[in-house]
Amino acid sequence: MATASDTLAAIAKYEPVIGLEVHVQLLTNTKIFCSCSTKFGNQPNSNVCPVCLGMPGALPVLNSKTVEYAVLAALALNCQIRETSIFARKNYFYPDLPKGYQISQFDKPIAEHGFIEIKTANGLKKIGITRLHMEEDAGKSLHDGFPDAANKTAVDLNRSGVPLIEIVSEPDIASAEEAYEYLRRLKEIILYTGVSDCNMEEGSLRCDANVSVRLRGQKEFGTKAEVKNVNSFRFIKQAIEYEIERQVELIESGGKVVQESRLYNSQEGRTYSMRSKEQAHDYRYFPEPDLLPLVVDARWQAEIHKQLPELPEGRRHRMVAEYGITEQDAGVLTVTKNFADQFEEAARVSKSPKRVANLVQGELQARLKAYNLDIEHSPISMKGIAMSADLAEAGTISSKILKDLYDLCFERKEDFPAIYEKEKPEQITDTGAIEKIIDEVMAANPKQLEQYRAGKKTVKAFFVGQVMKETKGQASPGLVNELLEKKLEG
Amino acid sequence: MDLKNLTIAAARADVQERKTSATALAESFYAKIASDDPQIGAYLTLSKDRALEQAARMDVLAAKGEALPPLGGVPVGIKDVLVTRGLRTTAGSKILENYIPPNDCTAVARLEAAGAVILGKLNCDEFAMGSSNENSAYKPVRNPRDLERVPGGSSGGSAAAVAAGMAVATLGSDTGGSIRQPASFCGVVGLKPTYGRVSRYGLIAFASSLDHIGPFANTVTDSALVLRTMAGRDPMDSTSADVPVPDYVAELQKGVRGLRIGVAKEYFAEGLDAEVRASLEAAIQKLASLGCEVVPVSLPHTEYAIPAYYIVATAEASANLARFDGVRYGLRSKEARTLSDMYRKTRDEGFGPEVKRRIMLGTYALSTGYYDAYYLKAQRVRTLLTRDFESAFQKVDVIVTPTSPTAAFKLGEKSDDPLAMYLADIYTVTANLAGIPGISVPCGDTRSGLPIGLQILGRHFDEATILRLAHAYEQARG
Numbered sequence: 001m002a003t004a005s006d007t008l009a010a011i012a013k014y015e016p017v018i019g020l021e022v023h024v025q026l027l028t029n030t031k032i033f034c035s036c037s038t039k040f041g042n043q044p045n046s047n048v049c050p051v052c053l054g055m056p057g058a059l060p061v062l063n064s065k066t067v068e069y070a071v072l073a074a075l076a077l078n079c080q081i082r083e084t085s086i087f088a089r090k091n092y093f094y095p096d097l098p099k100g101y102q103i104s105q106f107d108k109p110i111a112e113h114g115f116i117e118i119k120t121a122n123g124l125k126k127i128g129i130t131r132l133h134m135e136e137d138a139g140k141s142l143h144d145g146f147p148d149a150a151n152k153t154a155v156d157l158n159r160s161g162v163p164l165i166e167i168v169s170e171p172d173i174a175s176a177e178e179a180y181e182y183l184r185r186l187k188e189i190i191l192y193t194g195v196s197d198c199n200m201e202e203g204s205l206r207c208d209a210n211v212s213v214r215l216r217g218q219k220e221f222g223t224k225a226e227v228k229n230v231n232s233f234r235f236i237k238q239a240i241e242y243e244i245e246r247q248v249e250l251i252e253s254g255g256k257v258v259q260e261s262r263l264y265n266s267q268e269g270r271t272y273s274m275r276s277k278e279q280a281h282d283y284r285y286f287p288e289p290d291l292l293p294l295v296v297d298a299r300w301q302a303e304i305h306k307q308l309p310e311l312p313e314g315r316r317h318r319m320v321a322e323y324g325i326t327e328q329d330a331g332v333l334t335v336t337k338n339f340a341d342q343f344e345e346a347a348r349v350s351k352s353p354k355r356v357a358n359l360v361q362g363e364l365q366a367r368l369k370a371y372n373l374d375i376e377h378s379p380i381s382m383k384g385i386a387m388s389a390d391l392a393e394a395g396t397i398s399s400k401i402l403k404d405l406y407d408l409c410f411e412r413k414e415d416f417p418a419i420y421e422k423e424k425p426e427q428i429t430d431t432g433a434i435e436k437i438i439d440e441v442m443a444a445n446p447k448q449l450e451q452y453r454a455g456k457k458t459v460k461a462f463f464v465g466q467v468m469k470e471t472k473g474q475a476s477p478g479l480v481n482e483l484l485e486k487k488l489e490g
Numbered sequence: 491m492d493l494k495n496l497t498i499a500a501a502r503a504d505v506q507e508r509k510t511s512a513t514a515l516a517e518s519f520y521a522k523i524a525s526d527d528p529q530i531g532a533y534l535t536l537s538k539d540r541a542l543e544q545a546a547r548m549d550v551l552a553a554k555g556e557a558l559p560p561l562g563g564v565p566v567g568i569k570d571v572l573v574t575r576g577l578r579t580t581a582g583s584k585i586l587e588n589y590i591p592p593n594d595c596t597a598v599a600r601l602e603a604a605g606a607v608i609l610g611k612l613n614c615d616e617f618a619m620g621s622s623n624e625n626s627a628y629k630p631v632r633n634p635r636d637l638e639r640v641p642g643g644s645s646g647g648s649a650a651a652v653a654a655g656m657a658v659a660t661l662g663s664d665t666g667g668s669i670r671q672p673a674s675f676c677g678v679v680g681l682k683p684t685y686g687r688v689s690r691y692g693l694i695a696f697a698s699s700l701d702h703i704g705p706f707a708n709t710v711t712d713s714a715l716v717l718r719t720m721a722g723r724d725p726m727d728s729t730s731a732d733v734p735v736p737d738y739v740a741e742l743q744k745g746v747r748g749l750r751i752g753v754a755k756e757y758f759a760e761g762l763d764a765e766v767r768a769s770l771e772a773a774i775q776k777l778a779s780l781g782c783e784v785v786p787v788s789l790p791h792t793e794y795a796i797p798a799y800y801i802v803a804t805a806e807a808s809a810n811l812a813r814f815d816g817v818r819y820g821l822r823s824k825e826a827r828t829l830s831d832m833y834r835k836t837r838d839e840g841f842g843p844e845v846k847r848r849i850m851l852g853t854y855a856l857s858t859g860y861y862d863a864y865y866l867k868a869q870r871v872r873t874l875l876t877r878d879f880e881s882a883f884q885k886v887d888v889i890v891t892p893t894s895p896t897a898a899f900k901l902g903e904k905s906d907d908p909l910a911m912y913l914a915d916i917y918t919v920t921a922n923l924a925g926i927p928g929i930s931v932p933c934g935d936t937r938s939g940l941p942i943g944l945q946i947l948g949r950h951f952d953e954a955t956i957l958r959l960a961h962a963y964e965q966a967r968g
Contacts, residue, residue, distance in 0.1 A: 055819070056695075059690065089809050095829065155817065289699035292729060
């Protein structure tokens with residue numbers, strides 16, 4: 001019986017080699033080879049036509065939007081675009097595969113030789129992308145949810161022909177953490193390009209992991225197992241961890257890893273071998289004769305390149321430089337493109353982008369966490385945060401009042417400007433009262449007064465702050481300024 | 491009325507001038523089919539309702555004195571591998587015995603839009619696989635010239651229907667000679683256009699890179715007219731070419747004097763029947779007498795055409811026929827208990843022996859470890875053959891060959907010997923591999939009265955020239 005520390009020691013002797021295959025559904029309105037809708041959740045078999053049903057005599061016609069989106073994703077992943085790529089037939093029988101073959105790309109994919117940079121404990125690491133290719137999705141076999149489900153299987157072909165890209169990584173990934181990081185970065189980049197919503201629940205992002213282990217220092221790869229169709233990044237990480245452990249234990253106990261497909265059971269936290277019958281595939285790829293070679297010439301590539309948005313990594317660098325925020329700030333603020341756009345919109349009109357960034361990471365994040373909301377669903381918009389930042393910067397509201405107002409925003413699910421309008425503290429506009437407080441503040445801080453009168457005019461801000469503090473932020477800042485000036489000058 | 495020699499122009503004129511009605515014309519063709527087709531077996535399904543509706547539309551136009559469209563009121567037949575909306579389409583196979591398509595083949599839709607009256611669907615070898623029409627799952631077609639003999643294949647029904655006067659013109663498909671060879675056997679004109687000239691949308695695929703739709707007719711003029719109607723880019727077929735379509739009928743009138751005619755020795759080699767050879771030589775003499783220049787050319791890779799063809803064609807077929815799985819339409823075996831059982835039994839019951847043979851050949855040729863040796867090598871041969879033609883066409887405008895090495899053979903004569911059957915396509919497969927147009931035009935009979943075909947091959951998208959030469963020959967032949 002191996003103890004936990006034995007296992008750890010054994011694992012340390014081995015080096016995992018991991019490659020990921022990620023399928024991403026593209027957000028085109030119509031399918032890849034016909035004009036049927038790609039809408040999710042319609043009545044089964046309502047988004048279908050002779051082409052995606054594989055009726056006799058029907059022919060595929062390539063949707064050029066698919067090409068555009070695939071190239072956009074490929075450019076974002078630093079791939080080289082192949083000017084002439086070829087579609088191929090991948091032959092296998094399955095009830096949800098209407099033609100008995102899937103139109104995919106094989107030896108001449110649309111893009112190759114890309115990479116993603118991920119952060120690891122040892123700094124940045126480049127994970128190579130072998131290839132990115134286009135293909136059609138299959139339909140769905142249904143085993144429940146209809147009257148005679150007990151003894152029948154039904155097929156829904158709404159998804160048949162929905163465009164996918166498959167992104168295949170090099171076996172550069174050396175741990176489950178790196179795999180997780182790679183997926184996170186990949187998803188972030190794809191989301192930024194806008195070509196997919198990467199929604200794992202609806203199946204618009206699917207991942208298979210090829211996992212093998214070898215003794216450290218060994219050149220040859222070990223035999224790999226393919227862990228298929230895991231439906232969350234967390235589970236993929238767990239599945240890879242399990243698989244590494246399983247393979248090391250197997251080898252250490254004198255066994256051999258079998259090349260096979262395995263399914264991950266997230267409840268049990270382990271992988272299971274799929275029946276070998278299902279994997280004995282010879283796909284007999286050959287060039288699809290119904291489609292001409294696809295040419296994406298330099299001109300088209302340039303046109304698509306123009307649509308490429310600023311990507312998260314570059315954006316973070318720019319934001320650090322432009323707004324004087326930290327890299328960590330930038331990381332939080334670029335979590336989605338939409339959010340970063342909003343931040344920048346707010347930051348540009350705000351007097352203090354840095355304060356905006358701080359508020360987002362401090363006050364906002366804390367409340368989002370407490371309310372279990374993601375940043376996209378924050379009641380306070382970036383505009384609201386910018387407004388609050390400016391009010392705080394000007395000393396119009398104290399940080400305590402800001403916090404109270406934020407609480408109200410979350411309680412009532414209203415944005416900051418609305419809450420501020422209703423709840424803004426009564427301002428003290430009574431000249432006599434303010435003058436009285438100024439006198440008290442001046443009396444309490446003779447040193448600063450002396451400095452001011454000696455010519456250090458910036459000390460005025462200190463007095464403004466003190467007066468605002470004494471009035472709990474309720475004094476009219478204009479009035480305070482005006483009266484202070486007079487009094488300070490003596 | 492002499493239905494057998496009725497041309498498109500004459501039929502349309504008679505309806506236009508109300509010497510007859512489109513309805514009456516269709517009825518007389520149906521009467522002819524009722525009396526003669528039981529002996530011949532050309533039709534699998536008749537579409538009388540659809541035909542009479544269309545005929546009535548044409549009659550209304552004629553009655554109003556409006557000009558009929560180019561094929562207005564002309565009765566035509568359609569090979570049963572072209573899908574027709576609401577009209578049973580079997581591909582000559584049991585697996586599609588009750589298949590009613592939801593869509594129309596583009597070529598058929600274009601003929602109908604031009605006023606053609608569709609009489610019905612024509613018998614053929616199952617999935618267009620065969621050279622004698624004996625592979626139809628329903629019944630063989632017999633050659634109208636000699637009922638003991640085959641009409642050729644796979645478009646045997648289409649050729650026989652025209653030859654027997656059971657349609658003015660018909661559509662067929664040609665993957666390795668399936669239009670030209672039966673045209674030759676039945677003594678009619680059969681045209682395979684350039685790959686990409688006519689949309690394949692709605693043609694039940696046998697081998698996608700080799701499949702072509704083309705017409706059968708009594709005359710070259712009619713062939714030109716039908717081609718003109720069908721040809722041109724179709725957004726539903728990515729491989730259909732955006733190349734301007736000339737007025738093939740008008741082009742026929744240009745002369746042929748000075749045309750350079752290539753004669754390739756590889757097409758007059760061993761295995762060529764003596765009577766066919768003599769007939770071809772006479773035809774070439776005739777062309778020379780019309781002022782054409784006869785030039786010897788060489789197509790050195792011809793001998794590899796048959797093996798290359800049977801690898802490419804079966805490989806593509808193995809994938810194209812995978813969709814007949816019993817899941818969505820067509821036959822589903824009632825015996826099956828499990829999924830793999832359903833596939834096996836459905837396909838075992840639904841496909842005939844030749845179709846199974848070709849699926850297996852193609853599956854083998856594409857398998858890991860064999861792909862390079864077979865499929866890839868066959869594609870290289872294909873490139874070499876295409877280059878052979880390209881260099882020959884630098885010296886000549888057309889190439890003439892026999893359409894088939896022999897005249898029509900007897901039913902059963904080759905059906906036990908697939909290889910002998912495959913060799914019946916030896917002169918026709920090259921045009922499919924190279925994608926060039928070819929036409930077969932009758933050039934006399936054997937002593938026993940069987941027709942012989944002259945094949946004229948042309949440059950890509952130059953159907954106009956082969957039609958022009960075929961027309962000149964047809965006129966001169968008398």
